[in-house]
Amino acid sequence: MDPRERAKRLYEARRNRVPVQPLTDADPSLGADEGYLIQQELVKLLLADGDRIVGHKVGLTSKPMQRMIGMDSPDFAPVFESTVYSDGAEISASAFIQPKIEAEIVFVMGSRLRGPGVTAEDARAAVAGVGASVEIVDSRIVDWKIRLADTIADLASSGAVARSSRLVSLSEVDTRLVGMVMSRDGELVDTGAGAAALGDPVNVVAWLANTLGERGVALEPGHLIMTGALHAAVPMSPGETYLAEFDRLGSITVHVVA
Template sequence: MGERRVAFADRREQMGYTQESFGRAVGVEFSTVGRWERGELTPQPYRRPRIAQVLKVSLAELEVLLSRSRPAPSLELTTSPRYAPSLVRTGQWNGRLVRAGVTGQSPTGRKEPMDASTLQEAAAALLSAYETGKPIAPLIETYPAATLEDAYRVQQRLVRHWAERGDGVRGHKVGLASAAMQRQMGVDQPDYGHLTASMFHLEHQPIPIGGFLQPKIEPEIAFVLGSRLRGPGVTVADALRAVDFVVPALEIVDSRIRDWKISIVDTIADNASSGGVVLGSRPTAIGDIDLRLVGCVLHQNGEIAATGAGGAVLGSPVNALVWLANTVGPLGVALEPGHVVLPGSMTRAIPVNPGDTVVATMAGLGSVTAKFSGEERP
């Protein structure tokens, strides 16, 4: 069990935060054994934000803790605490220490990587959602100790599964490319996913919406590479030289997580919420246009649904390409000639329905159209 000291706001809070009040807060019934720091119990539960602050966890982690601690088990608290197997976290306040009982916690208090069987279990759950069309509960609820590294390992298992069945990688996508989305997810950098051959759809040909679970659509400036790009150490100049041309694109984002209730771990594990891609047919040399200044209007069934510009994507879509190359390079992955890279959306994502026609028009780049039918995937 890892140990870490907690920081109380003042002596009053320290004294009030006894085992009983802590137990009531997280749904644990304590039976006291041994000597207490105080001779009496002072139940004084605090608001959840303060509990999270004292425990040094996020509100999301606290919610998981609370949900998994009910119904309340009983626990004898001694100088050598015995932890009930069903507990996610418990605490010993006599020594003003919190002993972390989180699944996957190391003796240093840090999360340990998920083992191979657990990673495969998570990947199998996502693959089942792909195949049955039935979304699953958030992975972060099932695996509360999962890290970003774990999530990418799950994603790699999905990609390997598809490749073994002939659906190879044809590119990559960058997600969470806007500051607003990063704040929403509580991260300070983008994420990435893989684009496989089956994800590409032809412009103007009906796309069976039954092949998705809960699709949305986003306009992006797609890079088509002319030469290999591998980090680390890739610069903007390197990226510009590697790009053959750009085309307008529509990315279909989709989630195998029920109701899009995703955390950063969920979206990464779920291949960065990838669904599909439609590329425009008008290539433009990257040296002929400033991608930061490319404006975009997204129409859905003839009505303006959203507007945006290239500068919304990490300041410039090229920055997203550089970030991607330098992120996957140390993992032994290169961005290959002919591969497509989607750098991130210029607007918010728009939900799509059977019969919808979506058109993205980009200044200087032309337009791209996606049409959705009510048919199931063949």
């Protein structure tokens, strides 16, 4: 089965909310390179539907997540306009198959950034600001039985993004030290800190610029850059309200509805 056919299976799973068996079950030889080829074909299908890329997400930025998937570096995928929500949004659980929620630090690009050779300082200079966000991850693979190629092909298991409108200048905050508290219906769920994302979320921006630069892609002004979960993903259900509070950055709230 070529990448286009595999991408069509994932596309139909997204549209119909019916998961498919792991791609790597049928072909255990699939690796990261093959996963990105499938992802590229899936992106073409979503763009053909009229959606638009407004940024990128980076996953597997913490060592525990990398070990779980069997990878020694992050993965990435585009963020589509149709999946972006604002603070306080009501998000329908029925839009997903098996959603989980993660608190993340998000950057908004101020100027164009393209690798190779991008340093953390280059990334810092190109960023307009940093803010609070949550990502809803979802898998179009049955029961989250994903290997590396499965999650990469499936847009790095992306579902949706909610972000605060408040942006903080990097001159005012050390993103390594940003603490985070995640609550569900007022009860503590988990905590985290910025350093969980490659030691510093700014490093994630530099890594992404260099990795995409090898593919001829730049980070564009206004693009959102989701820098990876600061804690273990939390399964979410209708009727729940999640609040992620970040030191210096403020908070972000989402309401899960049926």
